[in-house]
Amino acid sequence: MAVLKVEDLSVQFRTAQGVVRAVDRVSFEIRAGETLAVVGESGSGKSVTALAIMRLLPRHGSTRVSGRVMLGERDLVGLADAEMQRVRGNQISMVFQEPMTSLNPLMRIGEQIEEGIRRHQNVSAAVSRRRAVELLDQVRIADPHRRVDEFPHTLSGGMRQRVMIAMALACEPKLLIADEPTTALDVTVQAQILELLATLRKTMNMSMLLITHDLSIVADTAERTLVMYAGRIVEAAATGEILARPAHPYTRGLLGSLPKPRAAGRSRDRLTEIPGAVPPLHALPAGCSFAERCQRADAVCRTDRPEARTVTHDRLAVCHFAVAEAI
Amino acid sequence: MEPLLQFWRRYRQNRGAVFGLAIVLTASAMALLAPWLFPGDPRRIAGAPYIAPFVTWQFPLGTDQLGRDIFVQLFYGARVSLLVGIAASLVTALIGCTIGALAGFYGGRLGALLMRGTEMFQTIPDIMLALVLVTILQASLLSVIISIAIVSWTTVARVTRAEFLKFRSQDFVLACVVMGMPSWRIIVSQIFPNVLPPIVVMTSIIAAGAILAESSLSFLGLGDPNSVSWGMMTGAGRSVFRNAWYVSGIPGLAILMAVLGINLVSDGLNDALNPRRRER
Amino acid sequence: MTPLLSVEDLHKHFPDRVGALRAVDGVSFQIKPGETLGLVGESGCGKSTVGRTILRLYKPTSGRIVLEGRDIAPLQESALRPLRRDVQMVFQDPFSSLNPRSRIGRILEEPFVVWGEGRARDRRDQVVALLERVGLGAEAADRYPHELSGGQRQRVGIARALALKPKLIVCDEAVSALDVSVRAQIINLLVDLQRTLGIAYLFISHDLAVVEHVSNRVAVMYLGRIVEIASADQLWSNPIHPYTRALFDASPKLPAAAGQKRAVLEGDLPSAIDPPSGCRFHTRCRFATDVCRRVEPIVWQAAPGHSVACHHAEALSMAEAIPTAQQNGILKGSRHDNASAL
Numbered sequence: 001m002a003v004l005k006v007e008d009l010s011v012q013f014r015t016a017q018g019v020v021r022a023v024d025r026v027s028f029e030i031r032a033g034e035t036l037a038v039v040g041e042s043g044s045g046k047s048v049t050a051l052a053i054m055r056l057l058p059r060h061g062s063t064r065v066s067g068r069v070m071l072g073e074r075d076l077v078g079l080a081d082a083e084m085q086r087v088r089g090n091q092i093s094m095v096f097q098e099p100m101t102s103l104n105p106l107m108r109i110g111e112q113i114e115e116g117i118r119r120h121q122n123v124s125a126a127v128s129r130r131r132a133v134e135l136l137d138q139v140r141i142a143d144p145h146r147r148v149d150e151f152p153h154t155l156s157g158g159m160r161q162r163v164m165i166a167m168a169l170a171c172e173p174k175l176l177i178a179d180e181p182t183t184a185l186d187v188t189v190q191a192q193i194l195e196l197l198a199t200l201r202k203t204m205n206m207s208m209l210l211i212t213h214d215l216s217i218v219a220d221t222a223e224r225t226l227v228m229y230a231g232r233i234v235e236a237a238a239t240g241e242i243l244a245r246p247a248h249p250y251t252r253g254l255l256g257s258l259p260k261p262r263a264a265g266r267s268r269d270r271l272t273e274i275p276g277a278v279p280p281l282h283a284l285p286a287g288c289s290f291a292e293r294c295q296r297a298d299a300v301c302r303t304d305r306p307e308a309r310t311v312t313h314d315r316l317a318v319c320h321f322a323v324a325e326a327i
Numbered sequence: 328m329e330p331l332l333q334f335w336r337r338y339r340q341n342r343g344a345v346f347g348l349a350i351v352l353t354a355s356a357m358a359l360l361a362p363w364l365f366p367g368d369p370r371r372i373a374g375a376p377y378i379a380p381f382v383t384w385q386f387p388l389g390t391d392q393l394g395r396d397i398f399v400q401l402f403y404g405a406r407v408s409l410l411v412g413i414a415a416s417l418v419t420a421l422i423g424c425t426i427g428a429l430a431g432f433y434g435g436r437l438g439a440l441l442m443r444g445t446e447m448f449q450t451i452p453d454i455m456l457a458l459v460l461v462t463i464l465q466a467s468l469l470s471v472i473i474s475i476a477i478v479s480w481t482t483v484a485r486v487t488r489a490e491f492l493k494f495r496s497q498d499f500v501l502a503c504v505v506m507g508m509p510s511w512r513i514i515v516s517q518i519f520p521n522v523l524p525p526i527v528v529m530t531s532i533i534a535a536g537a538i539l540a541e542s543s544l545s546f547l548g549l550g551d552p553n554s555v556s557w558g559m560m561t562g563a564g565r566s567v568f569r570n571a572w573y574v575s576g577i578p579g580l581a582i583l584m585a586v587l588g589i590n591l592v593s594d595g596l597n598d599a600l601n602p603r604r605r606e607r
Numbered sequence: 608m609t610p611l612l613s614v615e616d617l618h619k620h621f622p623d624r625v626g627a628l629r630a631v632d633g634v635s636f637q638i639k640p641g642e643t644l645g646l647v648g649e650s651g652c653g654k655s656t657v658g659r660t661i662l663r664l665y666k667p668t669s670g671r672i673v674l675e676g677r678d679i680a681p682l683q684e685s686a687l688r689p690l691r692r693d694v695q696m697v698f699q700d701p702f703s704s705l706n707p708r709s710r711i712g713r714i715l716e717e718p719f720v721v722w723g724e725g726r727a728r729d730r731r732d733q734v735v736a737l738l739e740r741v742g743l744g745a746e747a748a749d750r751y752p753h754e755l756s757g758g759q760r761q762r763v764g765i766a767r768a769l770a771l772k773p774k775l776i777v778c779d780e781a782v783s784a785l786d787v788s789v790r791a792q793i794i795n796l797l798v799d800l801q802r803t804l805g806i807a808y809l810f811i812s813h814d815l816a817v818v819e820h821v822s823n824r825v826a827v828m829y830l831g832r833i834v835e836i837a838s839a840d841q842l843w844s845n846p847i848h849p850y851t852r853a854l855f856d857a858s859p860k861l862p863a864a865a866g867q868k869r870a871v872l873e874g875d876l877p878s879a880i881d882p883p884s885g886c887r888f889h890t891r892c893r894f895a896t897d898v899c900r901r902v903e904p905i906v907w908q909a910a911p912g913h914s915v916a917c918h919h920a921e922a923l924s925m926a927e928a929i930p931t932a933q934q935n936g937i938l939k940g941s942r943h944d945n946a947s948a949l
Contacts, residue, residue, distance in 0.1 A: 041786035041787060041788060042786055156875040156876070158875060159875065186649035186650055186813065186876075187649065187813065187815070187854060187857045187858045187859075188649060188853060188854065188857040188871070188872040189649075189875070190857065190859075191856070191857035191858075191859075191871050191872070192871050192872070192873075195871055213786070213787065214787075214859070215787070215861065216816075216859040216860065216861045217859045219859065219860070219861055220859070243861060253788060254787055254788060255861070256791075257787060257788055257790065257791030258787070258791075258816065258861060259794070259816040259817055259819065259820035260816075260861075261816075261819065261843065261860075270795050270798070271791035271794055271795055271820070272791065273788075273791045273792045273795060274788040274789075274791070274792075275792075277756040277757075277758055277759070277789060278756075278786070278788075293788075497703050498698040498699075498700055498703045498704035499703060499704050499705050499706045501664055501696070501698070502696065502698065502704060502764075502767060503717070504664060505662055505664070505691060505694070505695055505696050506691065506692070506695070506717065506718045506721055506767070506770075506771060507688045507689075507691035507692060507721055507722070507771075508717070508721045509688075509721075512721070517706055517709075520706075520708040520709075521706070521707065521708055
């Protein structure tokens with residue numbers, strides 16, 4: 001059962017340089033109770049996808065969103081603003097990268113959590129406060145009765161991210177979108193937060209869309225992983241499959257470029273490089289957008305845009321050679 | 328040539344700024360051409376007093392209470408106004424940038440000392456200080472320019488200091504320290520070009536203020552007595568304003584247009600020098 | 608081999624309203640010519656301050672920074688300037704590390720101008736040679752920084768650091784801001800340059816995998832101190848300090864070790880203004896005992912070149928895996944030996 005179904009989602013920005021196709025015909029679904037990771041570098045469109053789902057993109061004439069985002073029977077793309085506000089923070093919540101700027105410095109932590117509760121639920125002040133303390137306890141903030149009345153500046157980065165998570169969970173959403181939730185945090189704190197998210201997801205039976213640039217954190221966090229490149233999905237599969245047998249040359253390149261533990265005493269090998277850089281999104285090549293950097297690229301890659309191919313069951317790769325090369 | 332063209336392309340997107348530039352260019356042309364078009368003393372009596380504007384081709388803007396040609400005086404007045412505007416703003420920028428750059432780059436005790444001095448100057452009302460200075464220094468163009476510079480450098484100094492503080496700790500400046508570049512070179516060749524855009528904008532605003540200040544001083548009779556200026560014309564005509572509005576009204580309008588024009592230009596400079604801000 | 612750089616009991620305190628922020632509080636290490644010393648730790652541990660103090664962007668509070676036999680810690684800027692060419696820096700942010708108003712050619716020419724080397728035409732040739740050395744074409748010289756990609760800009764930053772033929776380059780999170788696919792290019796470039804030019808690196812990073820890849824030796828910092836220093840091989844095969852172990856456990860690994868439960872470190876980094884007494888890690892350490900709270904640990908040699916600042920280092924070094932509660936008990940019993948040794 002899918003909690004959220006994204007179909008042919010595209011986001012275009014008109015800029016001085018030309019039309020930027022930030023997200024280009026992206027389709028995927030998030031199943032009940034699962035974590036789906038979207039992995040990509042800067043400019044891959046992963047964050048714009050999340051913002052488009054939440055309808056948080058700047059509403060200028062220069063932004064165009066098309067496609068469908070189905071939450072149950074409802075398409076969020078065409079939803080009225082008032083309706084959307086009822087969905088946001090209630091059925092779908094979001095946690096952002098920067099815990100330092102996501103909290104209002106002038107409001108007590110408790111007030112900020114309660115605000116979300118009372119916007120969506122008709123409860124008394126006493127109830128919402130009790131719920132705020134409960135939530136702080138749930139995200140394992142020590143001494144929640146005291147913390148609830150403190151201001152954000154008294155908290156460390158990791159603690160603030162916990163508060164952000166508490167706020168996101170206030171109305172027990174069906175889906176939590178976490179956009180680089182640990183990128184601004186240290187490794188030891190990152191481990192704490194990832195573990196917390198995993199536990200909460202299980203106890204609350206919630207789905208999670210985890211957006212990250214870091215392939216190494218998806219391993220023990222996400223059931224399935226999408227890899228995005230230059231606004232398009234290039235590969236989708238169970239996380240274990242992707243890490244063990246990447247089917248798309250880009251995914252293979254990404255994994256190869258990560259430093260691996262070396263055998264003691266052996267001299268270090270060169271890392272596998274992906275040559276070049278991501279092409280500018282306003283001037284994508286006609287064929288496969290990865291062709292320029294791909295060792296496997298052929299004439300057909302430069303002229304024809306590859307379609308998604310089913311490599312094996314439940315596993316897609318958008319590459320002309322994916323089926324031939326996989327396994 | 329290419330960057331200049333690009334600059335112009337960005338500048339002309341601001342319609343008001345193009346209009347402002349037209350005003351400023353007109354005033355400059357008036358100032359430059361005055362001695363060729365109207366040789367001789369602009370303050371000589373040329374005809375009957377109180378001729379209204381647009382009555383005779385001989386005196387297109389009429390004459391004042393002494394029968395002097397207002398049109399001709401307006402051309403000569405542009406010389407003084409623009410000279411004061413340019414000179415005062417340049418001197419202001421020079422003082423302000425030097426003090427601001429030193430305070431921002433070195434910080435510490437020197438910075439604190441310089442900024443306390445700046446604040447001290449800011450507490451004195453501008454026009455009062457200028458009046459006192461002009462009175463002490465004797466009325467002349469030079470003393471007017473110096474007085475204006477002394478009362479307006481503080482703003483430039485504060486902006487420059489803030490910008491220098493911002494750039495002082497940026498990595499590219501640290502890289503220069505690490506490569507052994509002397510401090511003065513870092514200030515002049517690395518930070519200053521980055522700080523220039525806001526200073527250019529501010530200097531143009533100060534030029535407009537300087538024209539106004541000169542007019543006020545001349546209006547009060549503290550300008551250079553040997554040269555015609557718009558402020559002096561406005562001041563001289565104020566006693567006959569009820570009967571002949573145009574004697575002070577026309578130079579007053581010229582001041583208004585010049586100040587407006589320069590402000591529009593600085594607006595345009597601001598847009599063109601900060602392309603990123605515009606795109607947002 | 609004599610060390611290129613020897614840092615001895617370095618302190619750097621920043622004045623603060625309530626006291627002094629002890630960013631670096633008694634750090635000692637050496638770097639040999641041509642080797643890479645990795646410096647890892649979490650934000651706020653003082654690793655960047657160490658780098659910047661060695662570069663003398665900060666004046667050290669106390670301690671010695673001996674560069675090729677000469678202590679540069681007390682020198683004034685004028686005396687320092689001639690020595691500056693030997694130690695250069697590569698920065699984290701490829702955006703702010705290049706002057707946005709200068710062309711790349713000008714940026715790379717600057718070091719030669721400062722040092723009065725060559726005439727204009729020779730300098731132009733040197734700039735081209737530098738660009739080629741870091742894998743950029745000569746045409747990059749006419750570009751402005753904003754016309755280049757992040758990876759290209761970082762190459763320019765490296766080229767600038769190479770211009771004066773330094774003996775040591777401090778790389779402060781030099782690849783952290785780069786995208787994964789570009790990061791490998793830059794790491795390979797740094798390693799290649801070291802092989803051909805024999806430059807030593809102080810490689811400061813929070814990314815353990817990258818540090819392991821590039822470093823010969825690695826120092827782990829916590830709250831202004833080095834808690835463990837060893838060769839990369841030693842450290843990864845036998846991490847001893849509880850903090851080092853926690854750091855290793857926390858950093859995500861590929862492929863994921865199936866079923867392995869991570870020992871997640873609790874709590875946050877204490878304040879460097881008022882650091883904990885005794886061992887600074889005791890507030891978060893699972894093995895902390897009374898002595899840890901009272902007495903600062905002395906450095907214990909686990910093996911030649913492998914030192915650990917922990918009261919329980921000896922016991923921990925013998926415990927193969929993360930000790931269970933029982934072993935923990937043994938640990939507690941062993942503290943007397945260490946305490947009496949002090």
